[in-house]
Amino acid sequence: MAQLHLKNIKKQYDSSGPVVVKDFNLDIEEGEFIVFVGPSGCGKSTTLRMMAGLEEITDGEFYINDKKMNGIAPKNRDIAMVFQNYALYPHMTVYDNIAFGLKIKKRPKQEIKQKVEEAADILGLTEYLHRKPKALSGGQRQRVALGRAIVREADVFLMDEPLSNLDAKLRVQMRAEIMKLHQRLKTTTVYVTHDQTEALTMATRIVILNNGEIMQVGAPQEVYNTPNNLFVAQFIGSPSMNIFDGIFDGERLKIGNTNIKVAEADKHILKEHGYTDKKIKFGIRPENVQEYQQLSKPEEASLFDIKVRVNELLGSEFMIYSELEGEEIVARVDARNQNKPGDTMTFAFDMDKGHFFDFDTGERITDN
């Protein structure tokens, strides 16, 4: 197990080119499962590859257990890596693939055999040890790649979108297996994904990246409930948070012609920060857009009507897609809902769960 320390890490492929990772600072504790998440090109894989030693660090310092790793060869970093496309050797059996690193290190045969069999047992690969990768399913292949990491008994696991090549069902299954593995081995893990659901379900802490910069670091609940800025608010959560442009008049939030009462605590903070009569961005998650019938105190709520455009059944619930004052709104409602496209529904926002952001910077204003 290891602590990792990334200090002012920067990556620029050529001196006149764009900076793909900007001033990246992060401390990772022993045994953590850190997930880097962000859209394509945000620098998450590049950062991971710099940690692995596959990419040079342009500027800044990277430490494993207080030992500086800049310029140290990948093999001397005691890191095992799992790749998106598995990186299995097609000409080797599952056994040889898992044993590859140990054979390279010229470990005794008996030790190799024992470790490979142990790993195969953990991953349920025992009966496939003599097969070639081409005779395995995607999930099994990724398990072989995990096996290769396990036998190394490395200090750190780096995983670069390991589940992206799998179908949806397998992805969920492998997600659970990787978490189980982490609970068992407790190896410090850095996991890269573009899938926010993976990030939310797996991470002890999530690092959200955009354009080479860290947008927020925090536990899954924390980044979901208190996003630091508009980017995090919209990136984390599916469907993403509803965002409206509005003006705070000291009492209410005006979204076009719809006036909505602001919660007392938020009112205070907005006034304190000088947002009265100023344009702001208001965000609310689909599950906090409540149907009139579900409200406990409908007389206190600011109600508004919308016309259902699309209703999407997700099994236990419906997603209602519509428009409020010209902006798209998504509401998550009970599956017993009988409304059809074209019907009018009455809603209210659960304003205790609302988020206010600065109109220009997109930074969070309240501290809900």
Next chain:
Amino acid sequence: MKTIYLFWIIGFLGLILGPMLFSLYGSFTNYNVTSTMDFVSFQNYEEMFLHDSLFWTSLYNTLYFVIFSVPLTTIAAIFISVLVNQNLPGMKFFRTVFYLPAILSGVGVYLLWMQLLDPSTGLINSFLSLFGISGPNWLFDAGWAKPSLILMKLWSAGGAMLLYLSAMQGISKTLYEAAVMEGASRVQMFFKVTLPMISPIIFFDVITSTIGSFQIFQEAYIMSSDSAGSPENSLLFFNLHMWIKAFNVFDMGYAMAMSWILFIIVLILTLINFRFAKYWVHYEDD
């Protein structure tokens, strides 16, 4: 659609199967262009194996050439492709230079090499003399004539290099990255990743160049001073001997029999190659 089939059948029968069957039948006759084709049973084959010592010489020369030329050019082509697969400035220039010999046509190249290999005025011996080495007589020395041809073949390894280079560039970079993470050295990566990954191309190259090398003719015809395999029959390859039999002495029946023997040898070797392929050729998907 039917017309296309008709053309194909005419082409296949007239240009492939017909001549093959004709030569098979001809190999059992005493056909000499002017005579009728009289059936002589296995007489040509008997003559070949029991009485024609030049047949054995030509077979020996050909096997010698195949045994040295095929592995050496294969190794050279792989070696060059590893070199030009590096991501260094000017690499395109070197790739072009190495590939150039492959697009130069036969006879011109042979004449060029005859000049290079000239014992007294050739560039190669002049170069060797700079180091105080007195070069051999190359094409005029029975011991050096075949190595000269093998040397010339090595020079054109760039053709196969192109195949290997494209195969190497098709190998997923993550395989190497995974190996780097596991601590593999460059040499280990070459033997454990690159070679197995390009093994289907090596297999293809070995098969085709073995067949090609058994058919060596032009080189010997042009470069042996009497066009008949001199010095001391050291360049009398199988096909040259067959050609001499067919078109110098017009013993067509005998030449046809020789061609069938060559066919059988190549067929057996190819089958052996295929038989052993499963031990060293790795296909990603099959």
